[in-house]
Amino acid sequence: MHLTRFRINTARVGARRLLSSPQMLHAAVMSSFSEIPPTGNDGPRVLWRIDRNSQAETYLYVVSPAKPDLTHLVEQAGWPETGRWQTYDYQPFLSKLAAGDRWAFRLTANPVHSIRRTDQEPTKRTAHVGPRHQLRWLLQRQENAGFKVVEKPAEQRLLPEGDEHELIIHDRRQLAFKKAGQRQSVTLVTATYDGRLEVTDPDALRRTLTRGLGKAKAYGCGLMTLAEA
Template sequence: MSLYLSRIRLARAPDTAALAHLLMPPEDNARIAAAHRLIWSLFADAPDRSRDFLWREDGGAGWQRTTFLVLSARPPEDLRGLFEIDEPKVFAPALSPGQRLRFRLRASPGASEMRPHGQRGKRIDPLARALRDLPREARGGERDAVTQAVGAHWLRRQGAGAGFRLAEEAEGEGGSRPLLRVDGDAWRVLPRDGGRPVRFSSLDFEGELVVEDPAAFLAALARGFGRAKAFGCGLMLIRRP
């Protein structure tokens, strides 16, 4: 399967600029909901089309500087002239076992409660559960450490089925820790026409990984990681150190 990586911005033409605050509202939740619709418009060639792309908002203050990075099975098509799209690049990284890569990932972690006899229960937010289990008076001081620990545990489990492991650095007394920073802990409530709001949390991961199975890793990059992939989560960006 071919993959394409595209860099996309709203067009700066006067007619688009006049609609900028409607197309990209300044409030975070409204902006993510609007961006979800905008990016879908680039791939909505049929009413029953399934999502075959991942995207994320990538920096920039104000709509003029906001950039979207999109990984897709098809090149985007701007039929309405709303965007500036750099020439999509074929995404086919040369990967090998043992290769180290830097990465960035915004993801919405999820886990399933385990029921008796190994049955899976309802989906939960592992970070929210871990923070809830702390004594109330400890939550503020422990939040960063818990976020780091829960995020690292979740990403290690992702890697076990996706052909990679987290790179680690040595610590004292023979121990090690992952080359990973976990930030964010953002909670999103997105409006949805005619339905209940979309609710999810997201974390930002940045660190270094080691490729173990190149084919499995590339397939996982195409699928994305975690939940809320239609809302700007799940796209892992990689580069050589």
């Protein structure tokens, strides 16, 4: 497994075009591999995420089974003369994960649930748009994903109920874009989670980090990364 980071030059027209369309950016990411990577749920797959930091810098992160070549992205959305990308061997980090470890994490996800108002209606996938429901979406998946979000000490909680976890939800977006060959737009709700977690099942967490969490993985959702807390 590999973890890649690429800084995007947002002053370039090509970069702004890519950032406006998850469909186009997905195609650009997948073009980084000479052979078509696997996309199923039974093994590691290509995951990607856009991060924006406090210095107004924009980064593309990619986790992938094969090592990518981002030359085309440097030419289209980077600094062709001076810009490169960094790719790291992800396996040593994944191998050392252990139960009880605590890490800071970031996840951009597509928090959705399935509803059906009547027995006659088909099941419909609907996005969670409120922060409380988006938080519940993550907490409902943490056990199977191999971690638990760290809870705050009682004296640090702002309210008797709510705000119990060391977690913030930000950069909540609703994106609309068109798939290739389709007239109707696709609407995608995303939210970014920053917080602290404790590892409960290292194998399950390794699967989460390499297979993604939630839906819309092709469109920049599902990639969780860890850093020292």
